[in-house]
Amino acid sequence: MIRSSLAIAAGKLARGVSRLRGGGSALPGLVTETIDPQVLAHTLAGLPGGIVVVSGTNGKTTTTKMLVALLRAHGQRVFTNPTGSNFTRGVISAMLAEIPLSGRLDADWAVLELDEAHALHFARAVSPTHALLLNVARDQLDRFAEIDQTAQLLTRLAEQTTRGVVLNVDDSFISRIHGSVGEGVSVAWFGVDPSCADLLPGLQEADVRDADGAAALPDSADTSLLLVHDERSFTVTGSADVGPVTLQQRGLAAMINATAATAAARAVLGETFDAARAARTLATVTPPFGRGEVIDVDGHPLELVLVKNPAGFTVALGTYGNEPVDTMIAINDNYADGRDVSWLYDVSFESLREQGVALTSGVRGWDMALRLQYDGVPVAQVEPDLDAALERFLEEHRGRPTRIFCTYTAMMHLRRRLAARYGLARFGEDAQ
Amino acid sequence: MTATADGGEPAVSKGTVHLVHLYPREMSIYGDLGNTRALASRLRWHGYSAVVHDHHPGAPWPEQVHLVLGGGGQDSGQARVQEDLAVQADRLRGLAADGVPMLMICGMYQLFGQAFVTAEGRRLPGLGILDVTTTGNPTRMIGPVVLDTPIGQVVGYENHSGATVLGEGQEPFGRVRHGQGNNGTDGTEGARTGNVIGSYLHGPILPANPALSDHLLELAATRATGSWEPAEVDDSIAEQAHQRQVRRLLRG
Ligand SMILES: [Zn+2]
Numbered sequence: 001m002i003r004s005s006l007a008i009a010a011g012k013l014a015r016g017v018s019r020l021r022g023g024g025s026a027l028p029g030l031v032t033e034t035i036d037p038q039v040l041a042h043t044l045a046g047l048p049g050g051i052v053v054v055s056g057t058n059g060k061t062t063t064t065k066m067l068v069a070l071l072r073a074h075g076q077r078v079f080t081n082p083t084g085s086n087f088t089r090g091v092i093s094a095m096l097a098e099i100p101l102s103g104r105l106d107a108d109w110a111v112l113e114l115d116e117a118h119a120l121h122f123a124r125a126v127s128p129t130h131a132l133l134l135n136v137a138r139d140q141l142d143r144f145a146e147i148d149q150t151a152q153l154l155t156r157l158a159e160q161t162t163r164g165v166v167l168n169v170d171d172s173f174i175s176r177i178h179g180s181v182g183e184g185v186s187v188a189w190f191g192v193d194p195s196c197a198d199l200l201p202g203l204q205e206a207d208v209r210d211a212d213g214a215a216a217l218p219d220s221a222d223t224s225l226l227l228v229h230d231e232r233s234f235t236v237t238g239s240a241d242v243g244p245v246t247l248q249q250r251g252l253a254a255m256i257n258a259t260a261a262t263a264a265a266r267a268v269l270g271e272t273f274d275a276a277r278a279a280r281t282l283a284t285v286t287p288p289f290g291r292g293e294v295i296d297v298d299g300h301p302l303e304l305v306l307v308k309n310p311a312g313f314t315v316a317l318g319t320y321g322n323e324p325v326d327t328m329i330a331i332n333d334n335y336a337d338g339r340d341v342s343w344l345y346d347v348s349f350e351s352l353r354e355q356g357v358a359l360t361s362g363v364r365g366w367d368m369a370l371r372l373q374y375d376g377v378p379v380a381q382v383e384p385d386l387d388a389a390l391e392r393f394l395e396e397h398r399g400r401p402t403r404i405f406c407t408y409t410a411m412m413h414l415r416r417r418l419a420a421r422y423g424l425a426r427f428g429e430d431a432q
Numbered sequence: 433m434t435a436t437a438d439g440g441e442p443a444v445s446k447g448t449v450h451l452v453h454l455y456p457r458e459m460s461i462y463g464d465l466g467n468t469r470a471l472a473s474r475l476r477w478h479g480y481s482a483v484v485h486d487h488h489p490g491a492p493w494p495e496q497v498h499l500v501l502g503g504g505g506q507d508s509g510q511a512r513v514q515e516d517l518a519v520q521a522d523r524l525r526g527l528a529a530d531g532v533p534m535l536m537i538c539g540m541y542q543l544f545g546q547a548f549v550t551a552e553g554r555r556l557p558g559l560g561i562l563d564v565t566t567t568g569n570p571t572r573m574i575g576p577v578v579l580d581t582p583i584g585q586v587v588g589y590e591n592h593s594g595a596t597v598l599g600e601g602q603e604p605f606g607r608v609r610h611g612q613g614n615n616g617t618d619g620t621e622g623a624r625t626g627n628v629i630g631s632y633l634h635g636p637i638l639p640a641n642p643a644l645s646d647h648l649l650e651l652a653a654t655r656a657t658g659s660w661e662p663a664e665v666d667d668s669i670a671e672q673a674h675q676r677q678v679r680r681l682l683r684g
Contacts, residue, residue: 148508339575339589340589340591340634340635341635342462342466342634343463344463345465345639346465364673366669366672366673366676367673369673370669370670371466373669374466374639379669382669
């Protein structure tokens with residue numbers, strides 16, 4: 001424990017220094033971890049409730065935020081890592097802000113968003129009590145070279161989990177993990193009700209996941225299924241139905257995230273889970289930064305939609321594609337975007353054909369226009385410079401609902417500009 | 433096997449060209465199916481009809497084949513196609529020797545070579561259509577690429593762990609101007625024998641390099657119809673995308 005305190009003190013110091021320099025959020029965590037790799041274990045293991053990890057390729061941030069809200073609505077004190085710092089070091093950095101030198105967190109539960117690539121590293125230090133595993137999709141980021149490898153990492157994470165695992169019944173890479181959980185560990189499920197399975201085409205990429213056969217049919221008592229009523233409203237069925245709910249955030253992806261969060265809240269809270277309270281809570285959760293965020297541009301909505309891999313872009317298009325909204329697409333290829341833009345060819349853009357795309361932008365704006373050309377989608381303009389593109393897009397589409405699909409660094413850039421103009425919350429400031 | 437006619441057939445077709453994509457489920461990672469779609473679209477733009485045959489393991493071979501494509505895959509994907517590839521080996525060698533144009537990317541490029549030697553030293557034989565040998569390598573070669581090739585500069589993106597060495601007298605597909613290429617040391621990328629091209633370039637390679645696309649189509653359409661009568665195609669967007677990559681990567 002002394003060593004832990006020392007590590008935390010050193011980390012806090014580093015945190016102060018890196019803040020003064022305006023540096024990144026991973027440094028203080030790195031300092032602490034170097035001194036005491038067990039710091040996570042020491043600090044988190046003492047929590048009276050447990051440790052819930054949320055992992056998978058798409059939807060981690062939104063789902064984590066919803067799950068935290070659900071647990072807090074049930075009177076639980078929850079520690080969580082802020083949006084976008086989902087590496088082990090980010091978790092430590094977040095803890096440093098909240099814990100006294102004693103190393104005790106003032107919380108019942110930790111609910112942590114874990115990057116797949118870092119899930120194993122985390123699980124080596126700490127055994128989660130619960131794991132919510134969302135999906136495995138090929139991410140465009142170069143560090144996830146192989147989809148099989150990602151599935152393996154999540155399987156290992158499930159093996160390390162001590163009390164309950166929540167799995168996606170519709171993703172065979174995830175559902176087959178049920179065979180790997182430890183003895184006495186409960187398995188709960190979430191998914192899309194078969195009656196609305198037709199909403200899912202394209203959600204799963206054309207890869208080899210189906211070749212290994214289907215998962216065992218889950219027990220309905222432990223299953224939370226998404227029943228979609230219309231574009232905005234849905235119910236999560238299960239032991240007691242949650243809904244109808246209308247989320248702050250639009251789209252099928254958000255509904256699936258809400259279903260996953262509900263299943264995990266049921267697994268964590270057990271008997272004390274209150275369906276009516278859960279429905280009220282889900283309706284109040286605001287979208288995390290960049291996930292379907294709506295910016296008020298002189299009284300008209302501008303939606304910023306982060307796209308980072310084929311499955312995510314496909315879902316976003318399926319949600320938004322047919323609505324009459326003026327569209328811009330901004331594609332960068334920095335490391336944080338994924339340097340390879342090949343993945344754009346694993347997305348079908350046909351739903352944009354009728355409406356067309358007003359503008360493509362970013363370092364790979366011309367490549368995006370080329371991709372659209374091959375899907376027969378008309379592109380009015382190409383302007384690689386993001387500032388010039390945004391200026392023109394807002395000017396020429398004044399007074400109309402607009403939407404920008406963008407990769408990570410393009411989104412950061414555009415949001416900074418929009419924040420300056422329309423007074424948005426600062427980065428990382430995500431009102432709870 | 434499924435055969436799908438590409439939509440929007442021209443009013444008067446100059447002829448029908450049959451494309452085969454080998455193992456689209458197992459071997460088309462990183463958008464390699466975009467190559468097949470690009471060729472089908474371009475055939476239509478040039479006034480031809482295109483039929484795309486998705487060849488899955490165990491399926492019968494299509495009756496007409498004018499061009500064969502293959503892409504990259506994961507190890508599990510390669511393992512799944514190995515058996516069918518052995519069944520089709522003689523046929524593919526025959527078609528290659530007969531001049532059928534083929535484009536094999538990444539994993540399929542490796543399988544078209546003499547052998548793949550695993551990191552543990554196990555030698556897995558390939559089809560031997562291209563005289564190349566690939567050795568498993570712990571460090572991946574990843575990043576954007578520019579090549580000089582006989583049909584002009586080619587841009588793409590490589591992502592492979594195997595290091596490939598050309599056999600004596602084997603022609604490469606191109607010379608590396610930016611990137612790693614076959615092995616990161618000898619400046620070669622890919623391999624080319626007759627009308628068969630192997631390359632590590634994703635991107636996917638064909639949409640951003642229309643000259644390469646039309647080179648393959650010329651060979652395929654000539655086989656199918658006896659001649660190649662291209663139409664005027666507006667490639668200005670592709671040229672912008674292409675030139676920007678070349679400029680940006682060769683600047684440094
Ligand atoms: Zn590759």
